[in-house]
Amino acid sequence: MANSIEQNNCSVCSQRTQCVGAAAGSQTTSHRIRIERHTSLYEAGSAVGDQIYHIRSGSFKVVRGPSTPDSDADAHVIGFALAPDFIGLDALDQLEYANSVVALEDSVVCSISWNRHAFEGRRRPVMRAHLHALLAREMRREQRAALMLRNTQAEQRMADLLLTLSERQATYGYQPEEFRLPMSRCDIASYLGVTAECVSRLLLQFKQRALFELCRRDVKLLDMSALRTMAFGHEPPPQLQQDQAMLAAA
């Protein structure tokens, strides 16, 4: 399913300050993989290797179980992964992947052999810290998502999702107000834990309240502070950039 692979020198990578691979040393190489839209990086049930994946560009959905059991449309979206996220951390100890990862658009990932990097060589302690930080960060992100699911209405979760996407857009150098939703309404619904109809209605409401403009999948946020107020009880910060900072510093 992965469409093309090429070698990659981490020391000249544009994302080396954020990446685990680059920290391992200047001569490190990794494999760069190009994934076409709607194809999977890996499928639930396939063998887990020695690698984790770093998204260089594009976006993915993480789906519980096989991505297309044909008839069975209850493939639940348990998360989205956008550049520069890492994928495959939850499978470190497993023989088979429990989830499938499907590209929402044409994307590029780096495959990093974590075992070699994290536990050999001079920079081993640094790499360990990196890996543990990634694991713990992922765990806290899951916790936060679960918290949202428990204690908020669909409206707030939708607002949160929009803000998260916006934030991600911003860290990538683009404007935070304007972006394109890489996922379908159905994916959003599955992720938020509501029906597609409900997503539709929520988006309509948002539009009517002039929180944003929306044409198909193109979004332009108009009132981000209102969205923030809606998502959290009017506080500014989920400490995400803090985690990013830690990662870069390590």
Add this chain to the structure above:
Amino acid sequence: MANSIEQNNCSVCSQRTQCVGAAAGSQTTSHRIRIERHTSLYEAGSAVGDQIYHIRSGSFKVVRGPSTPDSDADAHVIGFALAPDFIGLDALDQLEYANSVVALEDSVVCSISWNRHAFEGRRRPVMRAHLHALLAREMRREQRAALMLRNTQAEQRMADLLLTLSERQATYGYQPEEFRLPMSRCDIASYLGVTAECVSRLLLQFKQRALFELCRRDVKLLDMSALRTMAFGHEPPPQLQQDQAMLAAA
């Protein structure tokens, strides 16, 4: 808050087959800590040390944020931890704990210095595998919980909780049908993402349908297969014992 501490020789520990500490070597020691009911093992905001905790007996709730901000009762329960769970894995890379852990009953935990065990000594690779297995397993557990929150009604989540508690009871040598709920209705409600009233009604329904007997906090499951059918769509297995087996085998 931790009430008493004593030294502990892991090689004669009754749980050495399941514990990270014991695998490190025969002369390993850890600290055994006694925690009184309603006191916290640690509080959100307190400093993270070099240890993770292994529950030897008793039970805890994991609460997002400080456990008692006095007036503010919206302390959300993000999970329960029962023997022989591990606690503190999500803080490996952090300076401060993000969650608080509160004992639901008088409990005993072992404090294990993971850094020393996992990265020094002859059994280092084994320890690493242990630690990574714990981290990844915890992550998958979170994912499973989130899946339940997204795609199920309160009824199913309640059934799932009861079965989980039952299963835990069984792994500990007791009968799986009869046990005592260590947590309050309010804690259950917070964990399931519903109100306390709703929990009450659900439990009443279960009783009326003769799924179980319930007196205050004492439970006796009468129809476990019905509960299973309710929780998952009539399939048997969340693969949890598999994880346990892997852990013991490593």
Add this chain to the structure above:
DNA sequence: CGCCCTATTGAATATAATCAACCGCCGTGG
């Protein structure tokens, strides 16, 4: 052009929240 798939809209229904009252247990103090 016409089909298929995604998305939207509407009406009726189900599920859980909210608000409010009440019960029963337990510890305290008269």
Add this chain to the structure above:
DNA sequence: CCACGGCGGTTGATTATATTCAATAGGGCG
């Protein structure tokens, strides 16, 4: 010993929120 008050838990009535079922709209693509 019993009365009191507090807390955890239960129950009821009403309302809000999201689901379900069904029908429709619109874009992409052969």
